[in-house]
Amino acid sequence: MNGRNGRSRIIAPAGRTEWQNWGRTVRIRPERIEAPGSIPELQRAVASAAASGQRVKAVGAGHSFTGIAEAPGLLLELGRLQGLLGVDAERGQVRLLAGTRLHQIPELLAPHGLAMPNLGDIDRQSIAGAISTGTHGTGAAFGGLSTQVVGLTLVQPDGGLLTLDAGDPLLPAVALSLGALGVIAEVTLQCVPAFVLRAEERSEPLADVLEALTERVKGTDHFEFYWFPHTDRAATKANTRLPGTAPRKPLPALGRWVDESLLSNTVFRATCAAGTLAPATVPPVNRIAARLLGGREYADFSPHVFTQRRTVRFREMEYALPADLLPSAFEALQQLIQESRWRISFPVEVRWAAGDDRWLSTAHGRDTAYIAVHRYYREDPAEYFDAVEEVMLAHGGRPHWGKMHSLDAAALEQRYPRFGDFQAVRDRLDPERVFANPYLDRVLGK
């Protein structure tokens, strides 16, 4: 385990090293980059930067598409603060260092027979980064990752530690706080007994999927679908939770490689590149892809089923809508694409989550459906995303904090009932805006 005795490593003292995010939408030379090796080192790094008037930002895996992790001042890299700090077997709770990557967690939990209740599409993110932006998976009865947080320790501008336990009135603000309230040092998660997921993935007529949507979403633990633009088909994924002792039928390694590495990544990368050069190829290629993907059943431990590898680089916008408005928003989106000249190679992804109590959660106070649109990173997403955003806003949408959108604090305030309360907590915990950056100036105000 990292994070016990290390010394803070100064990686780039004078703006010499460049940092960029996964989606290649942010590129910056921070004034300084440090990688603390312990929580006391992290406290010292924050306190000394803040005392000298430098802004401070911790980054995770850089998997946000927005500038939320942009760190013009001191960039804190938490790759040396990873691992398990403790397990409360009776409660099924685990304490993790903030820089722990999601893909490391299953191995840390396995000896204790535990698992995270739900996950998103990939597992490259850090736990602190994932909860801070409201990362979610799918499942009408399940909240996003921040709802799994039952405790958290935050480093404040003076280097002091603020520890919040379950039931603390500030936890719903801090567990999903955009990196705006301090640097998270450790997180306590409520886990569940390890479980197996039975996965059914199919290629189906879109009309059939839409017709039985409510029953499928409510009747399946984790349901989602991908619609291939310019086609009338969708790839559906329906995952059912089984006890950890249930027999597993993992995908054979070759089959998984063909589906995920070859078809979903290598061939898809080539077709995206071809679509950029020759947009007319996109509709026929989508029709083939819509039939090829899907059509497999397997059962495996939950992390192997929830998450996949994504190596084709893209940009994404995702909006959270009141779940009952999904059909009308989706229909408007279909019409928009049909009437446009765009050739969209990436499928539109539709997912669900239960309403929750996190003040800045995209699912705050309402059962939610998510619509996500993507564009290959070599294509300009602006026209497509702007038009889709208009549809989503007209349906009461709230943008994912880590994915592209154009809203500012004035617009967001209208969409979050606890926005003002969050601002009051921010004024109290970070009055000097040590943890601000240009993105936070825009979405929260200065």
Ligand SMILES: Cc1cc2nc3c(=O)[nH]c(=O)nc-3n(C[C@H](O)[C@H](O)[C@H](O)COP(=O)(O)OP(=O)(O)OC[C@H]3O[C@@H](n4cnc5c(N)ncnc54)[C@H](O)[C@@H]3O)c2cc1C
């Ligand atoms: C390929 C891909 C797939 C994705 N799939 C999904 C998905 O299925 N569902 C979904 O909801 N999202 C998804 N996302 C979005 C992603 O989960 C979020 O943007 C997430 O925040 C990224 O985590 P990260 O560790 O990379 O954090 P970063 O992007 O590095 O940082 C995000 C925020 O967290 C803050 N932060 C990081 N560490 C700390 C800390 N220790 N203390 C305080 N603040 C901190 C940063 O300052 C920043 O504000 C996906 C993104 C990509 C690129």
